[in-house]
Amino acid sequence: MAFFIAFLAGVILFYSLHYFPYTSSIIFFLFLAGLIFKKRYLLIPVLAFGVLYAFFRYAPETDFSNIRGKEIIVSGEFSPGAVAASTGKFIQEFHVSSAADEETGKALKEIEGKDIFIFSDAEFKAPSRSGYEIAVKIGRDHRKFNPGMAENNNLYANLIEVKDLRGGKKNIWAVFEDARARLNRYVTENFSADSGALVSAITTGQRSNMSEGLKDAFNSTGLAHILSISGTHFGIFSVLLFGLFRFVIKFLPYSWLQRITLYFTPSQGAAALSLPFMLAYLALSGWSIPAVRSFIMISLFLIGLLIGRKRFWLNSLLFAAFVIVLWNPEALFSLSFQLSFIAVLFIGGSIDYEKDEENLEAQDSKGAEEQKILLRFFASALRILRASVLLTLAASLGTAPLVAYHFHYFSIISPLSNLLITPLIGFVLLPLSLLSSCIFLFTGHYMFGSLVKTVTDITAYSVRFMAELPFSDIKIPAFPLFAVIIFYAGFVFYFFVSKKKLVPVITSLLMIAYLSAHIFLRGGEMGITYLDVGQGDGAVIELPDKKVVVMDTGKNGREVSAFLKYFGIKSIDALVLSHADSDHAGGADYLKRRFGVKELWDSGRIIYQEGNSTGIVRRILERGDVVEGKGYKMYVFHPYREFYTMSSDSDNGGNNSSLVLKIEGRNKSFLFTGDIEEEAEEDIIHLGKWLKSDVVKVPHHGGSTSAYKPFYDVVSPEIAVISAGRDNAFGHPHQDTLEMLEGAKIYRTDMNGAVKITEKDGQLHVKTYRDFMFSKTRNLAGEIKNIKRLFEVW
Secondary structure: OHHHHHHHHHHHHHHHOOOOHHHHHHHHHHHHHHHHHOOOOOHHHHHHHHHHHHHHHOOOOOOOOOOOOOEEEEEEEEOOOOEEOOOOOEEEEEEEEEEEEOOOOOEOHHHOOOEEEEEEOOOOOOOOOOEEEEEEEEOOOOOOOOOOOOOOOOEEEEEEEEEEEOOOOOOHHHHHHHHHHHHHHHHHHHOOHHHHHHHHHHHOOOOOOOOHHHHHHHHHOOOHHHHOOOHHHHHHHHHHHHHHHHHHHHOOOHHHHHHHOOOOOHHHHHHHHHHHHHHHHHHHOOOOHHHHHHHHHHHHHHHHHHHOOOOOHHHHHHHHHHHHHHHOHHHHHOHHHHHHHHHHHHHHHHHHHHHHHHHHHHHHOOOOOOOOHHHHHHHHHHHHHHHHHHHHHHHHHHHHHHHHHHHOEEEOOHHHHHHHHHHHHHHHHHHHHHHHHHHHHHHOOOOOHHHHHHHHHHHHHHHHHHHOOOOOEEEOOOOOHHHHHHHHHHHHHHHHOOOOOHHHHHHHHHHHHHHHHHHHOOOOOEEEEEOOOOOOOEEEEEOOOOOEEEEEEOOOOHHHHHHHHHOOOOEEOEEEOOOOOHHHHOOHHHHHHHOEEOEEEEOOOOOOOOOOOOOOEEEEOOOOOEEEEOOEEEEEEEOOOOOOOOOOOHHHHHHHOOOEEEEEOOOOEEEEOOOOOHHHHHHHHHHHHHOOOOEEEOHHHHOHHHOOHHHHHHHOOOEEEEOOOOOOOOOOOOHHHHHHOOOOEEEEHHHHOOEEEEEEOOEEEEEEHHHHOOOOOOOHHHHHHHHHHOOOOO
16 A cells, blocks of 8 residues: 555656655655655655656647647547537547658647547448548637636647548557447437436546436536446446356356366356456446556455455555546546545445444444344435444535536535435336446347336436525535635544544534635625637626626636636626627527526627526616716716717628626726727717726727727726637727727736736736646746635635
């Protein structure tokens, strides 16, 4: 156990050196001193090996800026199983073995060995792992950087032409990938959307086809672990295989059995026969981290049966972690790895605790009269029920801080849903779907299809029903990473240093106190976050009276949704749409479905689909309207009822009818301008001092059609925020606009990511996503900034 811990500690120290060089160095030498003091000299080279291994496997992030937008020739292999995109195209992963610029023929070494995601009109159903030479156009940089959103660094490209099919040889793993794709395709085509997505998730690990609504329902009910092939799936599969093979061996002819048992027991034979099938299931599941961890742990148990030795669960867990990190050191920092191993760690700890309690009960009951059979039965049932609840609570509470930190919720209904739904999935749906899948792959017939569909429909309905119950989960606002560190530090001490139960109790109480102080003392100030929604507009306004206003949604509303979830927000007090263009209002319906929108504000010039705003109060704003609240006022400057654009271009006409809204706080003011252009700017400059604002959201993404100098002279902003997409096709913001903003501090979402401006103590405080995130550093000043970030939220 100490060997694995030392190796993993070395890997962690290497990566922490990038962000905390001085602190990590001090910890490293303290670790060495501790090993020397304890006379554990053999562990010193293991620790050093961990550091060196991570160093040699480390791959710096690749900069693809020089190939974006270019047409290139790539050779490599398609992975089977394309995913249908919302645009109607297919997305399929392609592993690049070599690449060259189509125009110059120059080799592109930076893309070799990388995976790119190809958009095409059809799925490639050619033999898996066949060699292809294709022409593609690398997509523009459409990454978005916002709090609450995972960074997507995947490289995307559009397929232009298939130049050559090289016909490479299939290897054994390609056979499994073909089988996985074939099975997913059948399930998708023959099952309903929810049923097919659930069956694919538990049999092959394919979750891309699952709707957001169903994913959210599994999250809210604490059943998300079912969707990731892990211990539950491998445990049940191994038990079924072991029992089946043991049964078959015992019923062999007596003469055969007599000879076989000279060499191994039926249990050893069953264990040996189970292992290849477990490996096949691992390959079929897509080699996810939880699946690999579960396979290793269960394989160790089966090998223990073969050699007649039992293994301690913690050693098996650490060995599994060692193998995965040896395979890919960066896996140690993936959320999937962390949740998987923490859940097992807490489940194992709860089992040890339960055994200790049972031993005490056994000692207390010595000498007691033999209980009646009925009482024994009830006692056993109660023990099983208690163990089930304990395991569920252990996994849920153990992973709760990490889940709350990343996903901002805590499932209240999790113990009940796991008690009711997990057995249905684990002991009915999973065996049926696995057996049907195996038969399908060999015969083309999905034997128990009707039964699987029925059970899956019942499961999906039950999960959605429980998720919609009041208080099924609690939305948790963002909190500092330091709170998570406090919690797990106590349990690391308990599991690996000393079994003193007081330590994790104290650290848990410290975390709760820290979180309570952070969450309940927050607020009371005007804060506006201009989100990075790409080529569009979207902002979230936190008012002094703690009301939340959303100003435009971006193209799909996902960035706004993720940000609201980040702060644990369930409802929007007012959704304001400046005008109808999709880059400003395209996500309105998405937000209405996912949040309780109380009021919808617009200029009255937007036409909505009938029925999609039921129960929402619509307020039409025009020039002269004022909305007041505690510590703020909102003024509407444009448009007015008699305003009609002179432009013949319908797009420009919509732009010039954008709402222009000014929010005035206690001392500072913020101006929102939508996409107004010169015509509308000229129409409102007569308002003079009313337009003067400390912060302006620059109209129309900084385009030249909005570069009207008299307008900017009247507004005279201290800070200008430009919302534009990275590497956008329009060239926004234009140089003319930037020159007119000379004298103002300019922030751009395409360069800075999300921008937050807060009015506090009569001053404006600016925070950008780039400054907010941890950054690699080699100096003390940079490390101090990273330490401060441990205690900060957006």
